[in-house]
Amino acid sequence: MSVAFDEMTNADGSIRAAYTTLARWLKDVPPDVLDYRRKEAEFIFRRIGITFAVYGDSDAQERLIPFDIIPRILTNGEWGRLSKGLEQRTKALNLYIKDVYSKRDILRAGIVPEDLVYQNPVFRPEMNGQKVPHDLYVHIAGIDVVRVDSETFYVLEDNARTPSGVSYMLENREIMMRLFPELFAENRVAPVENYTDELLATLKSLAPTTATSDPVVVVLTPGIFNSAYYEHSFLADKLGVELVEGRDLFVRNDVVYMRTTEGPRRVDVIYRRLDDDFLDPLAFRPDSSLGVPGLMSAYNAGNVTLTNAVGTGVADDKAVYSYMPEIIRFYLGEEPLLKNVPTWRCREADHLSYVLDHLNELVVKEVHGSGGYGMLIGPRADKAQIELFRAKLKQDPTNFIAQPTLALSTCPTFVEEGIAPRHVDLRPFVLTGSDRTRIVPGGLTRVALQEGSLVVNSSQGGGTKDTWVLEES
Amino acid sequence: MLSRTADNLYWLARYMERADCLARILDVTQRLAQLPAAYGGSTNEWRSALLTAGCAELFKQVHGDDATEQNVISFLAFAPENPSSIRNCFEIARTNARSVRTALTIEMWETINSAWLELKRYSTKSMTREELARFLSFVKETSLRFDGAAYRTMLRNDAFWFSRVGMYVERADNTARILDVKYHVLLPDSEHVGGPLDYFQWTSILRSVSALTSFHWVYRESVKPWLVADLLILNAQMPRSLTSCYQNITRYLDDIAAYYGRQGSAQRLARSTLTRLGNSRIDDVFQTGLHEYIDDFVVENNRLGSTVAEQYLL
Structure with missing residues (x-):
């Protein structure tokens, strides 16, 4: 693999502009001070209970995501280009989903193959011809991007269902400001703490027309055993709205109410952190005890807004991903501002044969996979793993896509041996309201703590960093 | 909420x-x-x-x-x-x-x-x-x-009041239990009331609720069963007494009612228990039987718990 682009240090050893003060500081600060601050950060995280659960690991009911104390830095110019691209992409995602559930122009134009929609397990026939408030579907998007050189960002994945991680973006900044006030004095870092205000404004703007001028917003969580429960309660707290479980809500005459100590109270906007499948046992999985019976009929009657809308999964699997450049051109008549990673769709015969011939160079992913599970990283795999995937591919090619292994950029990271480069990605959060689009400058930087590793997922030992966007000074 | x-x-x-x-x-x-x-x-x-x-x-x-x-x-x-x-x-x-x-x-x-x-x-x-x-x-x-x-x-709103009501309902239950069990189980039939065994057991009750010093301050005499019962049941100065618990319960339930603009059966029940405590004299309590008195109280206290649940928590 080629040498990765390092975001702090150029190949000739010089320091990139954004990192000037940080590099100087890192050079001067004694390692034991860094170590001490790292432990302090961990202690704070543990005490306030910022944990996540890993499914299928009983010892890890509540685990901390490792936090790296060295920030990742973007310049204002870099961020400006990135955020324009994110806005464009989210706009196209919304238009695509609306089209898929109404006129289907894009299918008729032959740009996206029909079976990719109709055969898709997350396609929701219930949403056909269904009007949603303000014609918007993806109100909160997490678009994963990676960087390969000083100019180029690639979108790695669109998360259009219930993307998580924003609480880490906010808590990481909080901790950094507590531990390293001197760094913030020297760098003009754009704030992110207004995210929850922006989120609340977005959610309120999406209220159905039947709501009062001050709509009631709630966050719907599957409960304390969900891996992202901490985030759900964190967000409800910062939004100043109720954190509800399914059993706290009920539907009467197609209106959603919550049970309160003062009797039933009408609910207008539900920021749900529950998958489609579990939302309403009458409409979807009948065995779901997490949802609210009748919720879909209230939704269909236009009496409640669900964010994100039901059925957005049709836009974010990895097969649809490969069509995103065409989707952007089709709806917006613009060239995509952010690149897509070149993708081979194994469903197409010529792509499949190329992939089978180059398994040792490619990353193969399941179309509906997430969390870094069920993927093959060709250059790192042994023979047995490659043969296993060869068999899987032949058996069910439509279930897979393949991409070249990208040389993800690296950032200086504080690890056992000291400060060393580690691969990172970035998940910015895009909020789409009926009034406008809002993106706070930054996002969640995830870092693969193992040397050389490209897997940044927290369920597989990835960590996080604070992400700085520098204002012009 | x-x-x-x-x-x-x-x-x-x-x-x-x-x-x-x-x-x-x-x-x-x-x-x-x-x-x-x-x-x-x-x-x-x-x-x-x-x-x-x-x-x-x-x-x-x-x-x-x-x-x-x-x-x-x-x-x-x-x-x-x-x-x-x-x-x-x-x-x-x-x-x-x-x-x-x-x-x-x-x-x-x-x-x-x-x-x-x-x-x-x-x-x-x-x-x-x-x-x-x-x-x-x-x-x-x-x-x-x-x-x-x-x-x-905590903000002084319903969240605070509900947690206080829970605390005092539990505390009243605990105090009542401690009194009841000590009185009826510990004292062997043959033992002379007021003997050394009795003395240490009544003292232990006071210790278990951190009230030994308070006892001396309030009564300024040696530990006697009816005085211990008076302190733990009726004396409003004693923060663990049933009376004190019910003063607090009544107050916080009233705060909730005022906040929501509606009184209910929980408020009425708490008030009637508090009134009953207020009208009791320790001599009468001992005459009708301490055990019966406490038993009735525990039942009432549980009823308050379920009334609060029905009115607000379900």
Whole structure:
């Protein structure tokens, strides 16, 4: 693999502009001070209970995501280009989903193959011809991007269902400001703490027309055993709205109410952190005890807004991903501002044969996979793993896509041996309201703590960093 | 406020209070068990600790009649099969706290969470007397910190009031139980009332509710059963007395009612219990029977608990 682009240090050893003060500081600060601050950060995280659960690991009911104390830095110019691209992409995602559930122009134009929609397990026939408030579907998007050189960002994945991680973006900044006030004095870092205000404004703007001028917003969580429960309660707290479980809500005459100590109270906007499948046992999985019976009929009657809308999964699997450049051109008549990673769709015969011939160079992913599970990283795999995937591919090619292994950029990271480069990605959060689009400058930087590793997922030992966007000074 | 949130806050406070009460029971029991038999020390103490804690039946299912010091301590403090062991109280309190993180202040959450983390350091098997003492003071300190954190940092709204109501309903229940069990189980028939055995047992009751010094301040005479009962049932100065608990319950239920603009059966029930306490004289209580009086109270107190639940928490 080629040498990765390092975001702090150029190949000739010089320091990139954004990192000037940080590099100087890192050079001067004694390692034991860094170590001490790292432990302090961990202690704070543990005490306030910022944990996540890993499914299928009983010892890890509540685990901390490792936090790296060295920030990742973007310049204002870099961020400006990135955020324009994110806005464009989210706009196209919304238009695509609306089209898929109404006129289907894009299918008729032959740009996206029909079976990719109709055969898709997350396609929701219930949403056909269904009007949603303000014609918007993806109100909160997490678009994963990676960087390969000083100019180029690639979108790695669109998360259009219930993307998580924003609480880490906010808590990481909080901790950094507590531990390293001197760094913030020297760098003009754009704030992110207004995210929850922006989120609340977005959610309120999406209220159905039947709501009062001050709509009631709630966050719907599957409960304390969900891996992202901490985030759900964190967000409800910062939004100043109720954190509800399914059993706290009920539907009467197609209106959603919550049970309160003062009797039933009408609910207008539900920021749900529950998958489609579990939302309403009458409409979807009948065995779901997490949802609210009748919720879909209230939704269909236009009496409640669900964010994100039901059925957005049709836009974010990895097969649809490969069509995103065409989707952007089709709806917006613009060239995509952010690149897509070149993708081979194994469903197409010529792509499949190329992939089978180059398994040792490619990353193969399941179309509906997430969390870094069920993927093959060709250059790192042994023979047995490659043969296993060869068999899987032949058996069910439509279930897979393949991409070249990208040389993800690296950032200086504080690890056992000291400060060393580690691969990172970035998940910015895009909020789409009926009034406008809002993106706070930054996002969640995830870092693969193992040397050389490209897997940044927290369920597989990835960590996080604070992400700085520098204002012009 | 969500009914479930109110319910969680109410039970969170109850379990924190219960853990504190259990720690006090164990503390006093150990103290009494060390006394020579002539002064009231006997192995019987450990059995009575189970009765006071209301766990005698369950203990029997697990350990039979084997109420040894080791068994009782581990059952009341750590046993997973005892739903009201101190460990379980903390576990349940923390689970409740996690579900209502948004309704707690950071100080309250940190108290519960760090207690829960700390709890893992104590194991039941190899605990010396000294370690047990440390453990018990850790439990009592946790309750104090939690209570103090709630009092100092919570907004004075329904979240605060529901958790206070929970705390005082639990506290009233605990005080009533402690009184009842000591009076009826401990005193052997042959023992002369007012003898040394009696004296130490009544003193132990006062110790278990941290009221020995208060007793001397209030009555300025030696410990007598009816005065202990007066202090713990009727004396409004005593923060654990039934009267004091019901003054608080009534007050916080009234705060809730005023906030919501509606009185209900919980308020009426609390007021009538408080009135009954106010009209009682300790002589009459002893004449009709302390046990009967307390029994009636425990039933009333439970009824209040379910009325609050029906009115607000379901």
